[in-house]
Every structure is written in structure tokens, then in C-alpha cells.
Amino acid sequence: MKRILVTGGSGFLGSHLCDQLLAEGNEVLCVDNYFTGRRENIAHLLQHPRFEAMRHDVTFPLFVEVDQIYNLACPASPVHYQFDPVQTTKTSVIGAINMLGLAKRIKARILQASTSEVYGDPEVHPQAEDYWGRVNPIGIRSCYDEGKRCAETLFFDYHRQHRLDIKVMRIFNTYGPRMHPNDGRVVSNFIVQALSGDDITIYGDGSQTRSFCYVDDLISGMVALMKSRDDFTGPVNIGNPGEFTMLELAEKVLKQVGGTSKITFRPLPQDDPKQRQPDISLAKSELGWEPRVALEDGLQETIAYFRSLLNA
Template structure:
């Protein structure tokens, strides 16, 4: 049994990770400021975990030592991270500093949930880990994109200077139960609009692409990376390499929900990537990992979850 800290543990991804760690018999401390997380996501774990409401931009309270730290604390959808961009940037950078100091003090292995957004609007497609990206440092998405890039820098500098064990994943679009129905992401947008029999909002002409990974597959990748030897640091792409246009995704959601309303087209937001697809060769080779849940199956599960929330 390990003692494990999960920041952002009441969020969409964090709560699924906490579930898996509890199932494995570990002692879990869940830390979340509830900016985008929800106690509803972890209420079934009451009495099985320790929960603390705290913002990682502030000094971490004395919680004792940890064997492992997973940092998942940061708003991840444009609606949420653009609401307070300065705080978003501080969460990525100051939060990383605070947690890396804790990792040094505890001699803990530490995991960083980075993002495919570090690739920006990519000029290389699909995106391998050795691609440095094409990121606007001054745009409305920069608080998140550059914050996550800065966090990766800090993780590697701490590993080089203090010899701590780091693990970094770059997460591509992920979906599933416990997503916030109002987070503005395309899967949640389409499902909520369709369940409400409203037109699905498609930005641009709908030919931009994304790759969608089901949450259970992603969390399995987290755990496999954390179990690797110290010399394996990442970053490692985790995502589903099957690429879909927004029009194809809309058609699947409409078919699964029975919604027959026409699509509604809006201008493409600033700096919205035209393509996003991971190269997962490293994950296959090092972690023996690749997604198993196909998009239609995952959408059915997500629609079932949203149908009682909307």
C-alpha cells in the first residue's frame, strides 16, 4: 500500500484516477479547490479517502509524506481556463513548483498531467512527442498552453537538479462520465445540445479533426507510466489515434440520441487547432498501452451519464 496525493482529485479525470487507486488498496489524499471539480464525483468514496479543499497556487499544507503525487489540478476546457487566465497560468506554474517542492521533501515520485495543447495549432500531423509545437504565446489560449509547457520545463529541471522521479503524460481529448455538461468541450456540447433537442453547434466548417480517448483507457495509461522505472520520464502521448471530423462526431451523437435538428455553424474560435491526433508509438512500446474503447461505445456510456444530469 502506498500513500498517494492526487491534486484535482474531484475533477473529471482525477475522480476516475482516485477510484482506481482506492481499488488497488492505496491510501489516497484528494486535494481540489473545487473550481471545476465537484464533491459529487467522489461522494461514493466518502470514508475511503481523505479530502482537502485547497488551491495548489498556495503553499501546500503539512499533510505528511507521500510515496506518489499525481498533479491533475488545472481547469482544462477553454470555457473554464479562459474565465481567469492569470489564475490558470499560476495553477500550472506555481502549482507545479509547490508540488515539486513537496515531492523533494517526501522523496516522492511525481506525475504531471500535461496536454496535447503544448503542440498548439500543429504544423506537424499527427503529433509525436519530439515535436516542439506551434503555439501562440499571446492568445486567449496561451494561459493554458504556455502554462502547461512551463510546468513541463519545471518538472525536467527539478529532475535534473534534485534527482527526483518524474512522469509526464500529454493528454489528448478525453471524454466519459463525470465530464461537466457545461464545460464547453465538443463532446459535452454535442451531447447536451442533442439531449435537449437543440441544434448542435459546429465551429468553422466542421472539417477540423480531433481524436477522442475514453476516460478508462486514459487512466490505465496513467497507472502504467507511473509503474515504469525511474529512467522513463516521458513526455508520453496518451490518446486515441483514430481521427474524426467534427461533422462525423456530430453525426454519431445525433444517431445515438435520435435528435433530428439541423446543425448550427458558428465562426471558428481564435487559435482553435485545425487538427489534433497523437502518435502513440511510445505508449505502445514502453507501456504496452493503446485505447480499447471505441468511440461509439464510449459515447453511449457518456450519453447515459448525461441523460440523468441534463
Template sequence: MSRLYDSRKRILVTGGAGFIGSHLVDRLLGEGHEVLCVDNLFTGTKRNIEHLHDNPRFEFMRHDVTFPLYVEVDEIYNLACPASPVHYQHDPVQTTKTSVHGAINVLGLAKRLGCKVLQASTSEVYGDPEVHPQVEGYWGHVNPVGPRSCYDEGKRCAETLFFDYHRQHGVEIKVARIFNTYGPRMHHADGRVVSNFLVQALRGEDITLFGDGRQTRSFCYVDDLVEGLVSLMATGPEVTGPVNLGNPHEFTMRELAERVIALTGSGAEMSERPLPLDDPRQRRPDITLARDLLDWTPRVELAEGLAETMHYMKRRLAELDEVTRT
């Protein structure tokens, strides 16, 4: 008992009521830590953390990270920011402020406390890449004035701030570049391809393919991603990142649609729509660095992860239908 107490940390997770954040909170609590979950519930939801409210080591604070946060913690995971195009384009100014002001505030807190801070960055920093697969040393091909720029450039600026605080103030930082992640607790209407395809197939609707469906993505199951984040945080001060975290197995959107149709038993057809502006043509991480530094590689195959996500989406759609009927 004393050994567990000595190793227990009080850990702040911003964006902790979100899709990835809530799974990270579960993992940290499962390791015996105390967790302070901070979220303004713009895209996060209390539903994702309602099973934790009786846990004496869990605390929830409704707060917007664009404002300073005055708490005492041992580590910080900064996951606060809408991550799907539908959500981050809804209020692009606020999205940029969340990335930039949020980074300044968590870094200022980490500086004051002398603690580690991990930034959940994104593969979107690579933009529509001209290097494939993407390695951490690639600077990216990003449109700074397009509809996705609030997220892409916001996250790029956040990385800049993390490294400047590290160089100027000695803050111990970790930067993870997260590639497409999926799994239970995804928002059913977040506009991301896995949730879109599953919801459309389960509702018996045609599956929407943007463009010709030959653009690619690599899909990492949420449990694997959380393992990568925790492993990165556990490294020593010499490891700052950025480190790619994602699944290197690449699929076209048409292949994903075919898998979803087969999995759900849907008779859905595929309906092509114009490709959105600045939508990347291909996306696949080079995870050599994560393998070497963290001994990390994804383990959950797409078939297994899609099945788990489908079961969640079925339950969620049934809940929504019940609400509609009442």
C-alpha cells in the same frame, strides 16, 4: 493481507474531484491504496467523489495548489488545472498560476519526500500543429499571447519545471501529454465538443459546429486514459516522458456530430459558427512511445464510450431539470 499492506501506498491526487481526477482516485482505491484527494473545487465537484466518503482509505482536502502543501505521501499525481477553454479562460491569470505555481509546489513536495510525481500535461502544448500526427519530439506551434495561452503556455512552463527539477534536484518525474478525453463526470457545460454535442442533442437543440466542421480531434475514453496514467507512474526512473496518451483514431467534428445525432435519436440540425481564435485544425497523437514503453493502447471504441457518456449526461440533465422545477 500482509502483502497488500506492504504494497499499499498513500497517494496524493491534486485535482482529484475533477473529471479525470475522480476516475483516477477510483482506480487507485480499487488497487488498495490510500488516496489523499486535493481540490479547490473551482471546476471539480464534490458530486464526483461523494460515493467515496465512507471509504476509510479516502481523504478529501480542499486546497489550492498555488499555495504550498504540507503532507506525507508516497506518490503524487498532479492533475490540478481547469482543462476546458470555457473554464480556463474564465480566469486566465489564475489558470497560469495553477499550472506554474502548482507545479513548483508539487515538485517541492516531491523533492522533500523523495517520491515520484506525475504531471498531467496536455496535447495543447503542441498548439495548432504543423506536424501530424503529433510526436513527443515536436516542439509545437503555439501562440504565446492569445486567449488560449494561459493554458497552453502554462502547461509548457510546467513541463519545463518538471524537467529542471529532475535534472537539478534528481526528482523522479513522469510527464503525460493528455489528448481529448471524454466519459462520465464530464461537466455538462464545460464547452468541450463531446459534452456540447451530447447536451445539445439531448435537449433537442441544434448542434453547434465551429468553422466548417472539418477540423479533427481524437477521443480517448476516460478509463483508457487512467490506465495509461497508472502505467506511466509504474515505470522505473529511466522513464520520464513526455509520453502522449490519447486515442489515435481521428474524427472530424462533423462526423462526431453525426454520430451523436444518430445515438441520441435527435432531429437536431447542425449550425455553423465562426472558428474560435487559435482553435487547432487537427489533433491526433502518435502513441508509438506509449505502446513501446507502457504496452498501452486505448481499448474503448468511440461508439461504446459515447453511449456511456450519453447515459451519464441524461441523468445529469434530469437532475438539473429537477432542481430547476423545485
């Protein structure tokens, strides 16, 4: 049994990670400032004897004793991270410094939840970990993209300078139960619009692609990385290489939800990537990991969650 700190633990991914870590017999300290995380996501854990929840903002130092740290704290959808872009950058950069400082002091292994957004609007397809990316440093998405890139820099400098035990994963689009209904992400957008009987909004012409990883697969990859051999730091892509256009995704959602929603088109936002697909060769070879849940099956679970949430 380990005592494990999860920052951003009441968020979409963090709450599922807490579930998994508890199921493996660990003690879990969930830290969140509830900016995008929701207590509803961890309500079922609050009475668990090995679970503790703490309200805390990672931009301030934290003094606890744990064996491992999963650093997930940061708003991850454009609607939320663009609401207060300065705070988003602070959360990624100062939050990383604080968690790395904690890990250094207590000699804990620390995992950084980075993102496929470090690749920006890529010129290489699919994206492998040795691609440095194409990111606009002054655009409206930069607070998140560059914040996460700087966090990776800090992790590797702490590793080189202080021999800190680090793991860095780059998360590609993930979906599933407990997504925030108003997070502006494409899967939740399409499902909520379809369940509400509204038209489904596609930005651009619908030809841009994304790869969608079901949350259970993502969490299994995250835990596998934390447990990987000491000399493997990453970064490693964790995502589903199945690639779908926005139009294909909208049609799949409509087929499962039914109803009378139609598809409408609006202009593409600034710096929105045209393609996104992970090369997961490294995850396969180093972690023995690959996703198992097909998009249709994952959508079925996610739609059922939103249907109960919206009473639709």
C-alpha cells in the same frame, strides 16, 4: 499499499483516477479547490476508509506525507481556463512549483498531467513527443497552453537539477462520465445540445479533427506511466489515435441520441487547432498501453451519464 496524493482529485479525470487507485488497494488523498471539480464526482468515496478529501488550492504550499503525487490540478476546458486566465497560469506554474517542492522534500515520485495543447496548432501530423509545437504565446488560449509548457519545463529542470523522480504525460481529448455539462468541450457540448433538443453547434466548417480517448483508457495509461521503469520520464502521449472530424462526431452523437436537433455552423475561435492526433508509438513500446474503447461504445456510456444527469 501506497499513500497517494491526487491534486484536482474531484475533477473529471481526477475522480476516475481516485477510483482506480483505491481499487488497487492504495490510500488516496484528494486535494481540490472545487473551481471546476465537483464534490458529486467523489461523493461515493467520502465514506471509504482509505479516502480523504481536502479543500486546498495548489497555488499555496501543501505539507503532507505521501509516496506518490499525481498533479492534475488545472481547469482544462477553454470556458473554464479563459474565465480567469491569470489564475489558470498560476495554477499550472506555481502549482507545479509547489508540488515539485513537496515531492523533493518527501522524495516522492510525481506525475504531471500535461496536455496535447503543448503542440498548439501543429504543423506536424500526427504529433509525436519530439515535436516542439506551434503555440501563440499571447493568444486567448495561452494561459493554458503556455502554463502547461512551463510546467513541463519545471518538471524536467527539477529532474536534472535535483534528480527528482518525474513522469510527464500529454493528455489528448478525453471524454466519459463525470464530464462537466458546461465545460464547453466538444463531446459534452454535442451531447447536451442533442439531449436538450437544441441544434448542435459546430465551430468552423466541421472539417477540423480531434482524437477522442475514453476516460477508462486514459486512466489506465496514466497509472501505467506512474508504474513505469525508473529511467523513463516521458513526456509520453496518452490518447486515442482514431481521428474524427467535428462533423463526423456530431453525426455519431445525433445517431445515438435521436431527436430533431440539426447541425449549425459558427466562426472558428482564435488559435483553435485544425488537427489533433497523437502518435502513441512511445506509449505502446514503453508502457505496453493502447486504448481499447471504440468511440461509439464510449459515446454510449457518456450519453447515458448525461441523460441521467439532465433527466433527459
